[in-house]
Amino acid sequence: MQRTISASLLALAAATAVTLPASAQEAKPAPLGELVAKVQIPYESFKLDNGLTVLVHTDRKAPVVAISVWYGVGSKHEPKGKTGFAHLFEHLMFNGTENVPGDFFQPLQQVGATDLNGTTWFDRTNYYQTVPTGALDLALMMESDRMGHLLGAVTQEVLDNQRGVVQNEKRQGDNQPFGLVEYEQLENLYPSGHPYHHSTIGSMADLDSASLADVKSWFTDHYGPNNAILVLAGDIDLATARAKVGKWFGEIKPGPAIKPVSAPVPNLPAPVAKTIKDQVATTRIYRMWAVPGLDNPDYLPLDLAASVLGGLASSRLDDALVRQQKVAVSVLADTEIFAQAGQFVVRADVVPGQDPAKVAAALDAEMAKFIKEGPTADELLRAATSATAGEIRGLERTGGGSGKAPTLAEGLLYNGDPQHYRKELDRIAAMKPTEVAAAMQKWLTRPAFSLTVEPGVRTEGGEARGGFYTQTATGARPAYFRDPDLPAKGAPVSSVAPADRSKLPAVGELAPLDFPVIERATLKNGIPVYFARRTAVPTVSVRVSFDAGYAADPKSALGTESLLLSLMDEGTQKLDSSALARERERLGAAISLSATSDLTSFQLDALGPNLAPSLGLLADIVRRPALAPAEIERVRTQQLAGIAAEMKNPQALASRVLVPAIYGSHPYAFPPSGSGDPDVVKKLTREDLLAFHARWFRPDTARIFVVGDTTLDAVVKMLDTSFGDWKANRMARPVKDFSAAVAPSKSRVILVDRPGSPQSFIMAGKVIDAKGTDDLVALGTANDILGGNFLGRINMNLRENKGWSYGTWNGVSEPLDRVRFQVIAPVQADRTGDALVEIKREIDQFTSTKGVSAEELDWSTKGSARELPGMFETSAAVLDGMAKVVNYKRPDNWYETLADRYGKMTVAEADKAFRDKIGSEGMVWVVVGDAAKVRPQLDTFGLPVEEMAAPQ
Numbered sequence: 026m027q028r029t030i031s032a033s034l035l036a037l038a039a040a041t042a043v044t045l046p047a048s049a050q051e052a053k054p055a056p057l058g059e060l061v062a063k064v065q066i067p068y069e070s071f072k073l074d075n076g077l078t079v080l081v082h083t084d085r086k087a088p089v090v091a092i093s094v095w096y097g098v099g100s101k102h103e104p105k106g107k108t109g110f111a112h113l114f115e116h117l118m119f120n121g122t123e124n125v126p127g128d129f130f131q132p133l134q135q136v137g138a139t140d141l142n143g144t145t146w147f148d149r150t151n152y153y154q155t156v157p158t159g160a161l162d163l164a165l166m167m168e169s170d171r172m173g174h175l176l177g178a179v180t181q182e183v184l185d186n187q188r189g190v191v192q193n194e195k196r197q198g199d200n201q202p203f204g205l206v207e208y209e210q211l212e213n214l215y216p217s218g219h220p221y222h223h224s225t226i227g228s229m230a231d232l233d234s235a236s237l238a239d240v241k242s243w244f245t246d247h248y249g250p251n252n253a254i255l256v257l258a259g260d261i262d263l264a265t266a267r268a269k270v271g272k273w274f275g276e277i278k279p280g281p282a283i284k285p286v287s288a289p290v291p292n293l294p295a296p297v298a299k300t301i302k303d304q305v306a307t308t309r310i311y312r313m314w315a316v317p318g319l320d321n322p323d324y325l326p327l328d329l330a331a332s333v334l335g336g337l338a339s340s341r342l343d344d345a346l347v348r349q350q351k352v353a354v355s356v357l358a359d360t361e362i363f364a365q366a367g368q369f370v371v372r373a374d375v376v377p378g379q380d381p382a383k384v385a386a387a388l389d390a391e392m393a394k395f396i397k398e399g400p401t402a403d404e405l406l407r408a409a410t411s412a413t414a415g416e417i418r419g420l421e422r423t424g425g426g427s428g429k430a431p432t433l434a435e436g437l438l439y440n441g442d443p444q445h446y447r448k449e450l451d452r453i454a455a456m457k458p459t460e461v462a463a464a465m466q467k468w469l470t471r472p473a474f475s476l477t478v479e480p481g482v483r484t485e486g487g488e489a490r491g492g493f494y495t496q497t498a499t500g501a502r503p504a505y506f507r508d509p510d511l512p513a514k515g516a517p518v519s520s521v522a523p524a525d526r527s528k529l530p531a532v533g534e535l536a537p538l539d540f541p542v543i544e545r546a547t548l549k550n551g552i553p554v555y556f557a558r559r560t561a562v563p564t565v566s567v568r569v570s571f572d573a574g575y576a577a578d579p580k581s582a583l584g585t586e587s588l589l590l591s592l593m594d595e596g597t598q599k600l601d602s603s604a605l606a607r608e609r610e611r612l613g614a615a616i617s618l619s620a621t622s623d624l625t626s627f628q629l630d631a632l633g634p635n636l637a638p639s640l641g642l643l644a645d646i647v648r649r650p651a652l653a654p655a656e657i658e659r660v661r662t663q664q665l666a667g668i669a670a671e672m673k674n675p676q677a678l679a680s681r682v683l684v685p686a687i688y689g690s691h692p693y694a695f696p697p698s699g700s701g702d703p704d705v706v707k708k709l710t711r712e713d714l715l716a717f718h719a720r721w722f723r724p725d726t727a728r729i730f731v732v733g734d735t736t737l738d739a740v741v742k743m744l745d746t747s748f749g750d751w752k753a754n755r756m757a758r759p760v761k762d763f764s765a766a767v768a769p770s771k772s773r774v775i776l777v778d779r780p781g782s783p784q785s786f787i788m789a790g791k792v793i794d795a796k797g798t799d800d801l802v803a804l805g806t807a808n809d810i811l812g813g814n815f816l817g818r819i820n821m822n823l824r825e826n827k828g829w830s831y832g833t834w835n836g837v838s839e840p841l842d843r844v845r846f847q848v849i850a851p852v853q854a855d856r857t858g859d860a861l862v863e864i865k866r867e868i869d870q871f872t873s874t875k876g877v878s879a880e881e882l883d884w885s886t887k888g889s890a891r892e893l894p895g896m897f898e899t900s901a902a903v904l905d906g907m908a909k910v911v912n913y914k915r916p917d918n919w920y921e922t923l924a925d926r927y928g929k930m931t932v933a934e935a936d937k938a939f940r941d942k943i944g945s946e947g948m949v950w951v952v953v954g955d956a957a958k959v960r961p962q963l964d965t966f967g968l969p970v971e972e973m974a975a976p977q
Contacts, residue, residue, distance in 0.1 A: 055634035076251025082258040088536035090259040091424020098247040101220030108492040109227015112145040116187040122170040123177040124526040136160035137891020140425035148364040159533030173277035189828020199487030208490040228492030249280020258423040258430040288365035293472040302481030306669035308375040311476040318365040326464035332408040334358040339606035399462025407610035414613030538893040549749035563633040565733030573625040573721040575699040576692040584701015597645040614639040622840040644747035672976040675786035778956035785857040785954030790847035797839035803938035858962025876936040886927035
């Protein structure tokens with residue numbers, strides 16, 4: 026691309042900006058009440074004699090069942106000296122039981138479990154997985170075994186290992202920019218001894234002091250069936266659930282009765298202000314209040330207030346501080362609501378060069394005005410519509426962290442009603458501005474905690490943070506906040522005789538993947554359309570994809586497309602930035618602009634009733650961006666601030682160093698974020714951006730993918746209205762030049778000095794002789810076994826065996842052209858050299874004397890084949906899969922052929938695929954960490970070391 030734009034090209038770009046027949050502004054969105062009525066999760070329930078409450082939701086769209094187990098115990102129940110126990114126990118409950126020894130991930134992944142995880146928070150601990158219907162008995166046996174048969178498997182060795190993993194999880198969080206803010210928030214808003222005063226991760230000292238007797242007592246006191254909720258959602262019915270749950274859980278005895286915890290919402294006696302320093306790119310200003318939790322109806326108007334104030338794209342603070350005054354790079358207002366209390370948090374990132382005191386004053390003035398006046402009816406409607414649309418989209422998933430199963434469980438656990446989500450949505454739809462104003466005036470006029478985080482050297486780390494600071498008033502052990510005998514609909518189910526736990530249940534017949542039929546059409550101007558019908562929820566996703574991507578950036582102008590995309594999101598020729606945001610919110614439309622190495626995508630996630638006007642809005646963004654001169658400088662400042670923030674983030678910094686180093690002169694030699702070179706971004710002009718838009722975003726480089734609750738004929742008519750009259754310009758179609766050879770890398774270590782880092786971030790890689798369009802199935806399987814899967818060798822070594830890391834990963838990137846092999850390993854600082862040696866040893870052995878084993882191939886290929894139906898449960902997953910089929914030139918039945926290919930794969934095939942392409946020779950190893958601690962450890966690694974300072 027030329028750095029200047031000709032008059033003829035400008036005229037040509039302007040000529041393509043035709044007027045949309047029906048403007049999005051004039052379209053009437055569906056009434057909010059109509060949207061709320063569409064949110065339904067029918068369920069049935071029963072209760073075992075031991076107190077276990079079971080909820081069942083039937084959804085036959087895929088042959089999978091989501092299992093979600095919620096225990097009513099979290100970090101707020103921890104006494105002084107035992108902080109971090111709830112979270113530590115979550116980890117211990119993944120490390121085997123009396124009847125299922127070894128890591129829980131292996132049998133679950135082998136049967137094709139998806140959405141497999143566990144989490145701990147202040148009020149609860151949950152475990153969840155989605156499994157093929159035929160594997161339901163196996164998953165229920167395992168969940169019941171860790172509920173009733175765990176303690177015999179918790180050994181000192183297991184405890185010591187998982188203690189190390191958790192402590193590295195803590196270091197990893199502390200090592201991030203703003204990683205100490207949560208400690209400040211909790212310690213200052215809640216008095217010592219309050220259940221929400223200490224963080225869920227806990228303190229290093231308390232984790233160190235945890236004895237085997239302590240953790241076993243913790244389990245006995247809290248993990249009984251009478252303190253748990255089990256939700257089964259998906260391909261199941263009530264009768265089946267009764268039989269299976271009774272079989273596996275019925276003989277588990279209830280635990281001790283647990284009494285409520287007192288956790289009143291505290292009130293600061295006077296304003297508190299504090300300034301800390303951190304390795305951050307720009308000053309951030311916080312205002313925080315403790316506010317009511319889910320047990321007080323005021324939490325909901327406060328949540329809507331936060332959305333209007335600083336959550337929506339059209340928010341008050343965005344308009345005032347970011348768009349108009351231009352003193353903040355970004356703003357945010359949010360509520361963090363727990364069971365009995367929560368936080369209302371407002372923050373603003375100061376534009377570099379602005380006086381933070383003046384920005385703070387402007388922030389306070391806008392907040393005072395909003396608290397006094399409250400939201401307008403239109404602001405509240407847009408906030409309510411956005412919240413409802415988000416709920417509708419989330420309920421397409423049966424399980425995971427936010428689907429139907431956890432929604433039912435949360436309602437029952439926190440509010441005594443699985444249908445609490447319905448009451449919330451009804452309240453949201455009926456909420457009045459006066460209710461929101463009243464809640465703010467009640468809670469946000471109290472003294473606030475004001476925190477300022479400035480760039481600089483940290484004066485303290487997080488090692489000693491996260492625990493109790495002083496003895497509680499009574500010294501009493503906190504207890505559970507709700508009545509464990511909460512009544513459930515349905516009659517109790519009698520206990521049954523103990524089930525056979527001598528072996529894992531056999532896996533029943535597994536239904537194969539039935540990938541949706543890909544239908545095709547062409548718009549009037551030749552743009553191809555690819556469509557798959559999904560009717561589970563009344564939504565439609567549309568992706569307009571262009572053959573561009575970050576590789577289209579000229580070498581001399583890295584960051585061009587990123588700046589252009591940010592500006593295209595900030596206004597069209599009809600709608601300025603604020604008006605565009607308001608239109609999205611009225612329609613409940615989520616529109617995102619993104620790029621990969623090869624493709625640039627404009628995606629719309631629309632509510633079915635609002636699809637036509639939402640498409641009109643999408644077309645406006647794609648075809649008619651304003652690129653307003655006044656917005657360019659603001660967005661430029663934001664992008665430069667983003668680049669500066671990357672320089673402070675260990676992983677982003679490592680990738681900015683590694684990827685250009687290994688790709689050389691290839692078009693992929695750019696920082697993977699696409700944010701570019703700050704010196705280039707400072708100089709880009711509107712003409713540069715218009716030229717890129719005209720050159721790369723055009724109908725002859727476009728494809729449109731649609732998935733959702735509509736028909737191909739209907740959506741093509743709408744697309745013809747919004748995109749079909751778009752004419753290609755007269756320039757030759759652009760082509761990216763991938764002919765540049767990638768010179769082999771020289772093996773070396775690049776040490777990036779980041780003083781004070783409690784962890785070192787290792788990122789290593791090399792470009793390999795393969796393209797993303799090649800058949801990489803066997804290579805992917807071998808990579809999983811080395812470390813691309815949780816069970817992979819590198820992760821099991823550094824995390825599960827040695828406890829040096831919270832988790833590692835390696836993978837093969839899949840752009841359309843040359844791919845890279847990459848390893849990521851955040852490790853504790855004092856084990857950096859040892860970890861490098863171990864990673865290299867694992868790779869070298871894998872490619873020589875210790876390749877893929879038959880056992881490893883079995884769990885990897887079986888898991889990959891069996892997880893396919895669960896992988897495509899949602900429209901978003903189908904859209905991604907369909908786009909990959911088309912863009913990578915795969916047959917339409919590509920995903921349906923994979924199970925057979927995995928079943929026939931041999932050890933020799935997987936070994937050869939990896940050994941032919943990958944080895945440690947030529948790998949570049951980037952380490953971001955404290956050079957004073959790390960440099961002496963590198964002598965044993967045996968590679969030359971280049972040291973550089975982290976950018977300031």
